[in-house]
Amino acid sequence: MTAHGATGGETSAAIRDRVLARNEMRSLRIPMAIMIALALGAPFVVYPVFLMKMLCWALFACAFNLLIGYVGLLSFGHALFFGGAGYLAAHAAKVWGLPFELAVLTGTATAALLGLAVGWLAIRRQGIYFAMITLALAQMFYFFCLRAPFTGGEDGIQAVPRGKLLGLLSLESDLTMYFVVLAIFLFGFFFIFRVVHSPFGQVLKAVRENEPRAVSLGYKSDQYKLIAFVLSAALAGLAGGTKSIVFHLASLTDVHWGTSGEVILMVLLGGLGTVFGPIVGALVIVCVESYLAQLGGWVTVVQGALFVVCVLSFRRGIIGELSRVLHRPL
Amino acid sequence: MITFLGVPIQALFSQLLVGLINGSFYALLSLGLAIIFGLLNVINFCHGAMYMLGALLAWLMLEHLGIGYWPALIISPMMVGLFGMVIERTMIKRIAGLDPLYGLLLTFGLALIIQGVARNYFGVSGEPYEIPPQLTGGKNLGFMFLPNYRAWVVLVSVLICALTWFVTERTRLGSYLRAATENPLLVQAFGINVPQLITVTYGLGVGLAALAGVMAAPIYRVNPLMGADLIIVVFAVVVIGGMGSILGSIVTGFGLGVVEGLTKVYYPEASNTVVFVIMAIVLLVKPAGLFGRTT
Numbered sequence A: 001m002t003a004h005g006a007t008g009g010e011t012s013a014a015i016r017d018r019v020l021a022r023n024e025m026r027s028l029r030i031p032m033a034i035m036i037a038l039a040l041g042a043p044f045v046v047y048p049v050f051l052m053k054m055l056c057w058a059l060f061a062c063a064f065n066l067l068i069g070y071v072g073l074l075s076f077g078h079a080l081f082f083g084g085a086g087y088l089a090a091h092a093a094k095v096w097g098l099p100f101e102l103a104v105l106t107g108t109a110t111a112a113l114l115g116l117a118v119g120w121l122a123i124r125r126q127g128i129y130f131a132m133i134t135l136a137l138a139q140m141f142y143f144f145c146l147r148a149p150f151t152g153g154e155d156g157i158q159a160v161p162r163g164k165l166l167g168l169l170s171l172e173s174d175l176t177m178y179f180v181v182l183a184i185f186l187f188g189f190f191f192i193f194r195v196v197h198s199p200f201g202q203v204l205k206a207v208r209e210n211e212p213r214a215v216s217l218g219y220k221s222d223q224y225k226l227i228a229f230v231l232s233a234a235l236a237g238l239a240g241g242t243k244s245i246v247f248h249l250a251s252l253t254d255v256h257w258g259t260s261g262e263v264i265l266m267v268l269l270g271g272l273g274t275v276f277g278p279i280v281g282a283l284v285i286v287c288v289e290s291y292l293a294q295l296g297g298w299v300t301v302v303q304g305a306l307f308v309v310c311v312l313s314f315r316r317g318i319i320g321e322l323s324r325v326l327h328r329p330l
Numbered sequence B: 001m002i003t004f005l006g007v008p009i010q011a012l013f014s015q016l017l018v019g020l021i022n023g024s025f026y027a028l029l030s031l032g033l034a035i036i037f038g039l040l041n042v043i044n045f046c047h048g049a050m051y052m053l054g055a056l057l058a059w060l061m062l063e064h065l066g067i068g069y070w071p072a073l074i075i076s077p078m079m080v081g082l083f084g085m086v087i088e089r090t091m092i093k094r095i096a097g098l099d100p101l102y103g104l105l106l107t108f109g110l111a112l113i114i115q116g117v118a119r120n121y122f123g124v125s126g127e128p129y130e131i132p133p134q135l136t137g138g139k140n141l142g143f144m145f146l147p148n149y150r151a152w153v154v155l156v157s158v159l160i161c162a163l164t165w166f167v168t169e170r171t172r173l174g175s176y177l178r179a180a181t182e183n184p185l186l187v188q189a190f191g192i193n194v195p196q197l198i199t200v201t202y203g204l205g206v207g208l209a210a211l212a213g214v215m216a217a218p219i220y221r222v223n224p225l226m227g228a229d230l231i232i233v234v235f236a237v238v239v240i241g242g243m244g245s246i247l248g249s250i251v252t253g254f255g256l257g258v259v260e261g262l263t264k265v266y267y268p269e270a271s272n273t274v275v276f277v278i279m280a281i282v283l284l285v286k287p288a289g290l291f292g293r294t295t
Helices: A012-027 A029-044 A048-070 A079-094 A100-122 A127-147 A174-196 A199-209 A211-216 A221-246 A257-270 A277-291 A298-313 A317-326 B009-040 B047-065 B069-090 B100-122 B148-170 B172-182 B184-189 B194-216 B228-241 B246-266 B274-285
Strands: B138-140 B145-147
Touching: A012 A029, A029 A048, A029 A174, A048 A174, A048 A199, A048 A221, A048 A257, A048 A277, A079 A100, A079 A127, A079 A221, A079 A257, A100 A127, A100 A221, A100 B274, A127 A257, A127 B100, A127 B228, A127 B274, A174 A199, A174 A221, A199 A211, A199 A221, A211 A221, A257 A277, A257 A298, A257 A317, A257 B100, A277 A298, A277 A317, A298 B100, B009 B047, B009 B145, B009 B148, B009 B172, B009 B194, B009 B228, B009 B246, B047 B069, B047 B100, B047 B194, B047 B228, B069 B194, B100 B228, B138 B148, B145 B148, B148 B172, B148 B194, B148 B246, B172 B184, B172 B194, B184 B194, B228 B246, B228 B274, B246 B274
Parallel strands: none
Antiparallel strands: B138 B145
């Protein structure tokens, strides 16, 4: 990660970039404080299980945004990591009897390995092909989960125990569980924030903006893409593993292409490449879906319509537009 | 009973036929995708929804208007083609020049809308569609029983593929098409109405998908989600073949259908995934695809 292109001392441009990055971080302090305050107070007002659903999806969306927003790679198969980790975490907690933290870690590690395999194959092609390859590999995994004995087929893995955190703290109380999920979410969120604002993140952006030029400057763009892909997959797995244990259930829905589409919609609606966009997008979509649940099949139509509207006339997304109006990065 | 590698030869041939039928649909759909991508630089995610729409329209016409298979074979693709042209003019046109990923997302949204609406009105169980009386029955070839309708589908698909190849490679319209794929600005400078050409191409592409849908209606049940999983397999077919050549799409489509059919005979558990496995292998060995020119 120290592969700086500059020779010797820092150039004035590099110094300017660092000052800008520091200013950006500083200007984000207030919205971050607001976000954390809201998250700490929310479970006393809103049903914690609903909030946990939002947090898991928000982390998933942030992980996805790391890839599309900062590397410019559209993966249409992220359900593979989200749902795959969900199955493994649920299996670890229920069948192997691992405690909460190890079960979630098992899921995360599985997602990272799957990410390594899928990413290694998919980065061989670019742009639109990358999206089609990830979609196809995720569909292959879906059929695998449908058949594999340990996933329980159509039933999924049910009655997954939440267990105890570090063997001490029982997680059966929703409020306790909420704060654990919040801690996981914040870890993921700040981890991504740190990655994006590191020299490594700068190279990722360079690859997104102009890959041939990044390559000509000596950066091995494929390696950077693969590392970003694995990170994104692992964090999506962290979200998926947590979700399956919180909700006592790992099911086929989470590995279906519909889930991949949903996370894309969240990030698109919130704002591609923004810090808070994926979170806002996830909150909006989870709310919309639960309010429209009684409409049954129309939820898909609403999702489709949101896609069309976002692509045609709202490409910056909610946070993107807000940040344009306020003249500050969000 | 004659067997081949431990499998009764009749089972082998009937699965090969099923494979050829699936291959016909893969070929027709990937052909349309390739033509659309060439000119619009958009991967048409709603291609599967258009295929479903073709079948659904045929069923609706039969059920409510008494219009049978033969007129539906013409009317349904035309209606879907017109619908596609409207979509191209009102929506896809507006994102021309943007990152092609937006085209994928837009058409994905359209697919969700079309499939969602269809599902709300027709449910997910699906409706059967009768084989037209002229094509019922079949022939006993000695080594297998060949249903007439299935033979007809393979025959028509091959003819349509050949016709598409002929139009793009040997006619004036096709030469405009290929030229506009290479350099639309220059073609426009020669006085050819490229925006119109794009609209017509999109209409033709989705029309092909609808035609495949009508032909599929008597074989599979007419179901609002019949195109949703198919399109993902077709994407894999397109990745394997590469979208550079028309002939490549056709060969890859039929070839993978047959491979899938054979897998059903020898290792049924993998029949759903074999195309994706082949895709992974092709990516390892020849990342640009079997017939691809560039990545």
